[in-house]
Amino acid sequence: NAGVTQTPKFQVLKTGQSMTLQCAQDMNHEYMSWYRQDPGMGLRLIHYSVGAGITDQGEVPNGYNVSRSTTEDFPLRLLSAAPSQTSVYFCASRASGGQETQYFGPGTRLLVL
Amino acid sequence: KNEVEQSPQNLTAQEGEFITINCSYSVGISALHWLQQHPGGGIVSLFMLSSGKKKHGRLIATINIQEKHSSLHITASHPRDSAVYICAAFLSGSRLTFGEGTQLTVNP
Numbered sequence: 001n002a003g004v005t006q007t008p009k010f011q012v013l014k015t016g017q018s019m020t021l022q023c024a025q026d027m028n029h030e031y032m033s034w035y036r037q038d039p040g041m042g043l044r045l046i047h048y049s050v051g052a053g054i055t056d057q058g059e060v061p062n063g064y065n066v067s068r069s070t071t072e073d074f075p076l077r078l079l080s081a082a083p084s085q086t087s088v089y090f091c092a093s094r095a096s097g098g099q100e101t102q103y104f105g106p107g108t109r110l111l112v113l
Numbered sequence: 114k115n116e117v118e119q120s121p122q123n124l125t126a127q128e129g130e131f132i133t134i135n136c137s138y139s140v141g142i143s144a145l146h147w148l149q150q151h152p153g154g155g156i157v158s159l160f161m162l163s164s165g166k167k168k169h170g171r172l173i174a175t176i177n178i179q180e181k182h183s184s185l186h187i188t189a190s191h192p193r194d195s196a197v198y199i200c201a202a203f204l205s206g207s208r209l210t211f212g213e214g215t216q217l218t219v220n221p
Binding site for chain 2: 088100
């Protein structure tokens with residue numbers, strides 16, 4: 001199993017540009033989520049999905065969109081990038097149920113100029 | 114005040130020392146994760162526990178649900194243990210809330 005994969009590993013954007021961060025998992029996990037990690041702060045939840053066709057907002061959703069058309073894929077879209085979105089983004093997945101081990105992707109480092 | 118707090122924020126130890134990292138949370142939880150983030154950035158799950166104690170190699174995690182506190186211990190620490198250790202709690206439903214992490218440096 002590849003586990004959770006993310007692309008790209010690193011991206012530089014200009015303010016106002018759009019892009020999609022890709023996330024895929026091959027463990028048939030129903031629950032997927034996107035986090036951002038900033039210095040001095042814990043991981044913060046952006047959006048999550050409990051299954052194909054179902055998404056919901058986390059604590060910092062503004063400026064980001066998600067969709068979940070398949071169980072495997074959960075892309076994160078930045079519609080109009082802002083410098084405040086400079087961060088490291090992690091995708092994660094786990095099986096459904098309240099207390100399952102969470103698996104993380106390797107992260108995408110995003111710099112918005 | 115964060116709902117999940119870790120201490121210390123930074124910890125430097127000499128190789129071989131016994132290390133303890135603490136995590137406290139403000140509300141009842143169903144389970145708690147301990148995670149390790151390597152210098153390269155990858156995050157892996159070390160333990161998930163809802164009661165008692167778990168052990169894996171030189172790592173031991175304990176949780177006291179009544180006191181809302183968990184600890185991660187590393188015995189016979191080694192420079193390869195240098196990483197950021199993060200606790201994360203299932204505070205509400207199935208969503209995790211993360212502590213800020215503890216940066217551990219083990220010197221040879």
